[in-house]
Structures are given as C-alpha cells and as structure tokens.
Amino acid sequence: MEIPKQLIPLEDTPGEFVINVGPQHPSTHGVLHLRIKLDGEKILEIEPHLGYIHRGIEKISESLGYRQSIYLTSRMDYLSAHMNNQACSLLVEKGLQIEVPDRAKAIRILMVELQRLASHQLWWGSAGLDMGAVSPFFFAFREREQILEIFEETCGTRLTMNYITPGGVMNDLHPDFVKKVKALIKQFKVNIHEYDKLLTGNIIFQKRTQNVGFLPRDLAISLGASGPVARASGISCDIRKLHPYDGYEKLDFSEIVMDKGDSFTRYLVRIEEMKQSMHIIDQLIDNIPEGDYRARVKGIIRLPEGEYYQRVETARGELGVFVVSDGNKTPYRIKYRTPNFSNLGALQYIAKDSKIGDLVAIMATLDLIIPDIDR
Amino acid sequence: MSKEELKAYLEVNFPTCKFEDTIDFPVVIVEQGQLLSLLKSLREAPSTDFDLLFCQTAVDYKTRFEVIYHLSSTTFRHDLVVKVLLDDREHPELESIFSIWKAAELFENEIFDLFGIRFLNHPNLRRIILGDEWQGYPLRKDYTDANILIP
Numbered sequence: 001m002e003i004p005k006q007l008i009p010l011e012d013t014p015g016e017f018v019i020n021v022g023p024q025h026p027s028t029h030g031v032l033h034l035r036i037k038l039d040g041e042k043i044l045e046i047e048p049h050l051g052y053i054h055r056g057i058e059k060i061s062e063s064l065g066y067r068q069s070i071y072l073t074s075r076m077d078y079l080s081a082h083m084n085n086q087a088c089s090l091l092v093e094k095g096l097q098i099e100v101p102d103r104a105k106a107i108r109i110l111m112v113e114l115q116r117l118a119s120h121q122l123w124w125g126s127a128g129l130d131m132g133a134v135s136p137f138f139f140a141f142r143e144r145e146q147i148l149e150i151f152e153e154t155c156g157t158r159l160t161m162n163y164i165t166p167g168g169v170m171n172d173l174h175p176d177f178v179k180k181v182k183a184l185i186k187q188f189k190v191n192i193h194e195y196d197k198l199l200t201g202n203i204i205f206q207k208r209t210q211n212v213g214f215l216p217r218d219l220a221i222s223l224g225a226s227g228p229v230a231r232a233s234g235i236s237c238d239i240r241k242l243h244p245y246d247g248y249e250k251l252d253f254s255e256i257v258m259d260k261g262d263s264f265t266r267y268l269v270r271i272e273e274m275k276q277s278m279h280i281i282d283q284l285i286d287n288i289p290e291g292d293y294r295a296r297v298k299g300i301i302r303l304p305e306g307e308y309y310q311r312v313e314t315a316r317g318e319l320g321v322f323v324v325s326d327g328n329k330t331p332y333r334i335k336y337r338t339p340n341f342s343n344l345g346a347l348q349y350i351a352k353d354s355k356i357g358d359l360v361a362i363m364a365t366l367d368l369i370i371p372d373i374d375r
Numbered sequence: 376m377s378k379e380e381l382k383a384y385l386e387v388n389f390p391t392c393k394f395e396d397t398i399d400f401p402v403v404i405v406e407q408g409q410l411l412s413l414l415k416s417l418r419e420a421p422s423t424d425f426d427l428l429f430c431q432t433a434v435d436y437k438t439r440f441e442v443i444y445h446l447s448s449t450t451f452r453h454d455l456v457v458k459v460l461l462d463d464r465e466h467p468e469l470e471s472i473f474s475i476w477k478a479a480e481l482f483e484n485e486i487f488d489l490f491g492i493r494f495l496n497h498p499n500l501r502r503i504i505l506g507d508e509w510q511g512y513p514l515r516k517d518y519t520d521a522n523i524l525i526p
Contacts, residue, residue: 224478
C-alpha cells in the first residue's frame with residue numbers, strides 16, 4: 001500500500017517509530033487524530049490531523065441568515081454555547097447599532113458566567129479522569145447537573161441553548177432562576193474546597209502535572225494562544241477586561257494571570273477563574289434590572305456592507321467572529337477564529353521532548369474541544 | 376498607538392500601501408511582493424511591536440482572493456488588519472509568514488485546505504481538515520458539492 005504523503009515518513013532509524021493516538025482515543029475527548037513520532041518514550045514530533053467532525057459551518061452559514069447561523073455556533077464549542085451565541089449577537093448589534101436593554105445585558109452575563117462554571121467543572125472532572133482519578137468526575141457532575149437544570153428551565157435545553165439572540169435574550173428568566181442560582185452558588189462555595197482536597201492537593205496529581213508541559217510566554221504569544229492556557233504563561237489576554245462587552249466594565253473581578261506556564265499552573269488558573277465567576281454572579285444576582293429582556297430587531301437582518309469583527313472570552317479563550325457583508329440577508333463570508341484551534345497549535349511545542357505518558361496530562365490541561373477545532 | 380497615530384506612522388513608512396477603515400480596525404492593503412517586509416517590520420519595530428497574529432483568513436471575491444491578517448500587540452494593545460490581494464485564481468501563491476508568527480502554521484494549512492491558496496516556505500503544508508483525496512476547495516464561491524464525495 002502506498003503511504004499518503006501527508007503522514008510523517010517512517011524512517012528506518014533504530015528506536016524511532018510512529019504511533020497514532022486517536023481518532024478514538026479516550027484522552028482526546030473527541031475525534032482528534034495525532035500522529036506521534038517517538039524515540040523510545042520520548043516525543044519527537046506531533047502532527048495533528050483534523051476534520052473527523054468537520055461540518056463546514058462557515059460554508060453553511062454563507063447560505064443562512066444572520067439569525068439562523070447563530071444556531072450553528074452552539075455546536076462548535078458545545079461547552080461555551082452561550083458565549084458563541086453572544087459573539088454573533090454582539091456582532092449583529094454592532095452592525096445595526098442596536099442598544100441592548102440593561103436587563104438583557106445582566107441576564108447574558110449571568111448565563112455566560114454560569115456556563116463558564118459548568119465548563120470548568122466538566123474540565124476539572126475529566127482532567128482527573130485522564131490521570132486515573134475517577135471520583136472527581138462524579139463530584140464535578142454533581143454541580144454541573146444543577147447548572148444545566150437551571151439552563152433547561154430558562155432556555156429549554158441543556159447544551160445547545162441558542163438563548164442569546166440579536167437584541168437581547170430569547171425569553172425572560174424562569175421565576176425560580178434567582179433562587180436556584182443563589183442556592184447553587186452558596187453550595188458551590190463550600191464544595192470547591194472538596195475540589196482542592198481531591199485534586200489540587202493530591203500528590204499523585206501534582207507529580208503528574210507540576211513541571212510538565214512548559215509553554216513559555218514568547219512562544220504562547222507567537223502561537224496566538226488565548227484563555228487560561230495563555231494566562232498561565234503570564235499573558236494578560238482576558239477579552240472581558242481588554243475589550244469589555246455587555247457591561248463587564250462595570251463589574252468587579254480580576255483577571256487571573258500566573259507565569260510558570262506548566263500543566264499545574266493551567267489547572268490553577270481555571271480553579272481561580274471559577275471563584276471569579278462566582279464573584280461576578282454574586283454582584284449581579286440581586287441586581288438584575290427590571291425592563292425589557294429584548295430590543296426590537298427586524299425578522300430578517302441585513303448588515304450594512306462592510307467588515308465586522310467581534311471577540312468574546314469563552315471558557316477556553318478568545319472567540320473571534322469575522323464577517324464580510326455585501327448588504328444581503330446572508331453573510332458573504334463568515335470566519336470563526338476559535339480558541340481551541342490556536343491552542344491546538346501549542347500542543348506540538350509543549351509536548352516535544354516530554355514522555356508519551358505526559359501527553360495525556362498536557363492535553364487534559366489544554367482543555368481542547370474538538371468540534372470547536374473542526375467547525 | 377491610537378488608530379490615527381498608527382495610520383500616520385504607516386503612511387510615512389509605507390507610502391506605497393493603500394489604507395481603509397472598518398468599524399473595528401484600521402486596514403492596510405499591501406502588494407504581494409511587499410507583504411513579508413511589511414509584516415516583518417510591523418513585528419520588529421519597537422514602536423509597533425505586533426507580536427500577536429490572532430486571526431488569519433481568506434475571502435473569495437470571485438475575481439480575486441484576499442488574504443487577511445489580524446494583528447495585535449500585547450504591549451501597546453493596538454490592532455491592525457493587513458490585506459493582500461491575489462489575482463491569480465488558477466495558481467494562487469503567497470509567501471508564508473510562519474517565520475514571523477508560529478500561529479500561521481495552522482491558519483495557513485486551513486486556508487490551503489479550504490481555498491487552495493498555496494503558501495511558499497511553509498514548514499508542513501497539507502490539507503489539514505479534508506485530507507488529500509478531497510476534490511475542490513469548499514470555501515471558494517464556485518465550489519459545487521456535485522464533486523464525488525470520498526469517505
């Protein structure tokens with residue numbers, strides 16, 4: 001059989017060989033295919049092969065209206081569905097110069113921060129699972145389940161919400177929303193100490209992640225890394241601080257930046273971010289303004305001719321939406337600059353020269369979501 | 376630098392370029408031959424210091440391609456968009472910028488895969504999403520899915 005030319009050539013050097021991780025490997029959390037060249041246990045080279053769940057979202061969007069294409073974005077990073085919807089909505093609002101009601105802005109931030117909590121909780125559970133600790137998974141799902149229930153009551157779905165729309169949000173909050181969120185946050189403030197007991201202070205987990213998988217600051221910038229991955233390498237890149245949207249500028253929260261850049265630091269950044277998200281929710285939950293939850297927007301949206309770019313901070317980093325409009329009801333070209341695609345680029349540099357066993361620890365703390373890479 | 380200062384700086388240093396404005400960013404349109412020297416200078420000059428390539432993409436305008444670079448600086452926090460026009464639809468080719476920003480490796484692989492724009496001096500140019508067997512380039516406007524789909 002002829003070997004296709006995109007594969008790393010198998011050289012006849014003693015000790016060097018090529019293995020495939022994925023596309024169905026449990027540690028890749030989706031269908032990511034890595035071809036890895038090894039020297040014994042040492043990783044020499046990694047080549048990612050994508051596209052196992054490429055759905056052509058950018059191409060499909062060219063034949064859908066602006067309202068319709070938002071529904072597809074929930075299926076990119078399915079753990080940051082609210083943020084993806086928000087990015088598209090903000091772009092449309094910028095193009096049409098729509099003023100969003102204060103109530104809608106507050107609801108959006110509450111939803112987005114709850115989503116960030118849920119996403120980091122799932123990551124925390126699966127990171128433990130990747131390193132052989134099974135119990136964290138159940139602890140993480142205990143809280144995440146409550147958040148998804150809250151989403152289901154207000155938005156109707158648990159994963160692909162499509163709740164944030166141009167002009168505001170789809171429905172008003174469920175009457176029990178405030179009560180349930182308060183109970184959840186009160187409980188999670190107690191439970192997050194269990195997270196520390198189970199994993200942060202766990203000597204096996206520490207040995208697996210500390211001083212493993214360094215990403216230096218300069219390299220992280222050059223690779224365009226964002227989110228917790230970049231912030232663990234000392235780069236301040238939180239879009240909520242740099243280019244505030246939906247009223248983040250009025251809230252008090254701090255950007256978590258640490259500078260060691262190893263796997264354990266990436267873990268710590270996310271744990272601290274969960275505490276900041278709870279702090280944001282605390283400020284808003286008693287102060288949701290009264291009024292409309294949505295501004296009036298025409299059924300068929302036509303953006304004025306031109307180019308638009310909108311970025312938001314998802315749970316994994318910077319999501320950018322780039323739209324070229326020719327004045328029609330469908331975008332001429334739409335490009336999603338997704339955080340996971342850029343963070344994936346870091347993998348081959350981080351994992352080079354480390355042991356094959358550490359690859360799983362590195363991938364766990366990069367927190368890659370494959371549908372977001374493939375789109 | 377603010378949007379106006381950046382524009383003034385570029386007009387002095389790169390007089391042959393054209394300038395535009397979008398709602399978000401200032402835009403520079405550069406000739407194909409000048410692209411690498413412009414980007415290198417933007418990256419290295421201490422007063423601009425564009426060290427972050429946060430998005431690179433292409434647009435098919437039926438008669439030509441546009442490759443678009445979104446640049447930012449982590450020190451000054453200013454943004455800039457650089458555009459280059461490609462008139463050759465049969466064999467579009469462009470210099471790779473992998474030597475300046477490592478982020479370009481995956482971005483350029485994706486553009487090559489979906490638009491068929493070939494990047495010269497790229498470390499590992501391949502069809503990263505669709506694979507070598509795929510016929511045609513889906514994000515081109517003249518693409519039809521009548522092509523045979525190979526599993």
